Amino acid sequence: MYKKISKNPFYQFKQSSKFPVNIKRLLASLPVLLLTTPNIAVAQSNTAISLSVTVNSNQDGEVEADNNLTLREAIAIVNGSLSLERLSSTEQSLVSSGSNQAEIKFNLPPGQTKITLESVLPPLTNPGTIVDGTSQPGYDASKSATAEIEIPIPVVEITSAPGEQVFRGLTVAADNITVEGLSIYGFNSKHTDTASLPPGDIVVVPYNSVLITDKEKRRQGDKGSPPRNVIIKDNWLGITSEEQVPEKTSAFGVSVFNAIGTNISRNRIANHEGSAIITGKLAENTQIQSNIIVGNGIAGMPDAIRLEGKINNSQVTSNLICANDGSGVYLFKPEGSVKIQSNNIKYNGRRLRRAGVYLMGNNHEVTNNQITNQPGSGVAITAYPDSKRNVIRDNNFANIEGLSIDLNYRNTASVRDFQRGDGPNPPRNSGNRRLDSANGAINAPEFLSSEFISIDGKVNIDGKAEPGSEIDIYKVNANSKQxxxxxxxxxxxxxxxARVQADEKGRFKATFTNLQPGEIISAIATQSKYGTSEPAANAIVKSVNNSQSFQKPQSPIQNPNCTSRPVAPTPIPEPPIPQPPIPEPPTPIRLSVPRNVHFALDKDFISQKSGEVLDKIAEVMEQYPNIVIELQGHTDSRASVAYNQDLARRRATNARNYLIKKGIAPERMTIRSFGERKLRTQENNVVDYARNRRVEILFFDVRGIDIEFENQEQDLQIEQ
Structure with a gap:
């Protein structure tokens, strides 16, 4: 009846004139446009096709008239590129007229809920289509694996078949499409086509972009209208439904390549080689809200959320952004402004030490966020290009290595300084000083004294700042050691x-009755013309008799947890039962743990023997969840300093990624690269060289455990 005429993965077929009567009646009542031209892969009708299609098979492959209706066939049906006469009567029974929009539902057999794709699926081109993983029997919308943001556990999984290089999960290419309730992972490839069409779990692109196969043509001219109002919600991306790191990790989670009004909400996004969410050419009015974003950037672009291109009126709100390898939010040469508010941003910069939030551009707002445990500043704003009128207010920072707000100075323009922050700026009052740094080089406030006295319970504060600016006075958290x-x-x-106004001469004052001797304060200034300043140097409150109790520096290592399990309802208490005497505390546990692995000359991969060593470390970390580690990469002294620094970082990264795949949470591990700076031996022979090519593991928070650390050499790789 049909002859296949192309190897295009979107299926191109010639149709026959035969058509079952019952299907004719069904389609006669629907505004359906069936595609008959053999050289076009998918249909995009101006009139939406309202069909409800139920996927009952986890198989993939070519269209066949059998009892199995696959996801590939379902997408082709709702797109209008596969006529129902192509199907068997059993498959036809799984297709019915929809209400107002097309639906793809799931009724997969128990134990067969993982769909393994052999090639890229057709793009979703029918406006208003819903891909509904919540329809699968066994899906429980009331059950969540996390307490912080309740995201139901998916049942249906979509991944690439073993041995296949499938570089994209779902491609969204039409307006008002919804993808919900799915686990999508394992989409990554070296495919050359990904140079202009990004790989990832879900990619939102215009219709024409997925049809043009010539890369040069795709870079030029009209690519079609950007999809509008796409909704991606309640999915697990990059993580299996059993909360495991997949064997094959995806490149990106969600790529809004060219779209308007995309809503990404209540998704759990983890374990991607690049960013969890990334934008491209156009992503205006993108809403990223209430997502759990953990452990992304493990091999490539490290930042959890990377926004670039036209992103005006976009918002990042109420997300948990934890233990990603770069910044929590990274804005790269954006066109337009973004609001970043009410997020919990912590333990990021695990591989590349960056600020919690990194900004380029103008008129951004960073407000009401918790930004903690960062190996860099809290918020860094670059001076390139000119970045002005960025408002950074009402945030709470703790345990960071740099300034809470760092306006980068043009004269310290190295990549490392810009991404981590370059420290306090000197006051600048020359005529050209507004070009010196971000936010128009607005000067930080200065207290008129580094000490203020509490008299009869009152503390009078005064200082100077930019004339006419608003001054936020903060009670500060204790310094971290770094x-x-x-x-x-x-x-x-x-x-x-307190919030006070500086007068026309820049003076400000405030009186407090709730500050105690020993407490420390700082301040920032915000002026509409320039934006928010760096913080003022600390001032301390003292009593009349000069006594105060200083805050102790916070520990740089805490027991990091990104998420926790939901707490079960409190049962009705039973009558108390007499308790036996409290036993004596147990004696400390004594363990022998290896603390290093070795590498071959100029290599960064984990050998089989090194893997066995790391397995032992993983066992200890699984048994004692309070332990956190730092992996320090080293090289021998050959090659350049810069090359060795990068090689050492890759070695530490690969060791960490190995442990992640063994189930160790990424927030429990940081990396640091020393290159050739800390040689273990003097390199008198090839054995000494081999001893220097290593990753050393430092263990922290080992309370109650007596650990004997072993500098093992069973995996030593001596060059020939």
Whole structure:
């Protein structure tokens, strides 16, 4: 009846004139446009096709008239590129007229809910289509694996088949499409076509972009209208439904390549080689809200959320962004402004030490966020290109290594300084000083004294700042050890305790009755013309008799947890039962743990023997969840300093990624690269060289455990 005429994965077929009567009646009542031209892969009708299609098979492959209706066939049906007469009567029974929009539902057999794709699926081109993983029997919308944001556990999984290089999960190419309730992972490839069409779990692109196969043509001219109002919600991306790291990790989670009004909400996004969410040419009015974004950037672009291109009126709100390998939010040369508010951003920069939030551009707002445990500043704003009128207010910072707000200075323009922050700027009052740094080089406030006296319970504060600016006075959190070493006069901004106005000469004053001797304060200035400043140097409150109790620096290593399990309802208490005497505390547990692995000359991969060593470390970390580690990469002294620095980082990264795949949470591991700076031996022979090519593991928070660390050499790789 049909002859296949192309190997195009979107299926091109010639149709016959035969058509079952019952299907004719069904389609006669629907505004359906069936595609008959053999050289076009998919249909895009101006009139939406309202069909409800139920997928009953997890198989993939070519269209066949059998009892199995696959996801590939379902997409082709709702797109209008596969006529129902192509199907068997059993498959036809799984297709019915929809209400107002097309639906793809699931009724997969128990134990067969993983769909393994052999090639890229057709793009979703029928406006208003819903791909509904919540329809699968066994899906429980009331059950979540996380307490912080309740996202139901998916049942239906979509991944690439073993041995296949499938570079994209779902491609969204029409307006008002919804994807919900699915687990999507394992989409990554070296496919040359991904140079202009990104790989990932879900990619939102215009219709024409997925039809043009010539890359040069795709880079030029009209690519079709950007999809509008796409909804991606309640999915698990990059993580299996059993909460495992997949064997094959995806390149990106969601790529909004060219779209308007995309809503990405209540998704759990983890374990991607690149960013969890990334935008491309156009992503205006993108809404990223209430997602759990953990452990992304493990091999490529490291930042959890990377926004670039036209992103005006976009918002990043109420997300948990934790343990990603770069910044939590990274804005790269954006066109337009973004609001970043009410997010919990913590433990990021695990591989590349960056600010929690990194901004380029103008008129961004960063407000009401918790930004903690960052190996860099809280918010860094670059001076390239000119970045002005960025408002950074009402955030709470703690345990960061740099300034809470760092306006990068043009004269310290190295990549590392810009991404982590370059420290306090000197006051600048020349005529050209507004070009010196971000936010028009607005000067930080200065207290008129580094000490203020509490008299009869009152503390009078005064200082100077930019004339006419608003001053937020903060009670600060204690310095982290790293911040104390780098910037001893600064602490992390904690709670806002007052907001006052500087007069026309720049003077400001405030009186407090709730400050105690020993408490430390700082301040920031915000002026509409320039934006928000860096923080003021600390000032301390003292009593009349000069007594105060200083805050102790915070520990740089805490037991990091990104998520926790939901708490079961509290049962009705039973009558108390007499308790036996409390036993004596157990004696400390004694363990022998290897603390290093080795590498071959100029290599960064984990050998089989090194894997066995890391397996032992993983066993200990699984048994004792309070332990956190730092993996320090080293090389021998050959090659350049820059090359060795990068090689050492790759070695530490690969060791960490190995442990992640063994189930160790990424937030429990940081990496640091020393290159050739810390040789273990003097390199008198090839054995010494081999001993220097290593990753050393430092263990922290080992309370109650007596650990004997072993510098093992069973995996030593001596060059020939």
């Amino acid at each position: 911040q104390l070493d780098l910037y001893p006069a600064y602490s992390a901004l904690g709670e806002v305790i």
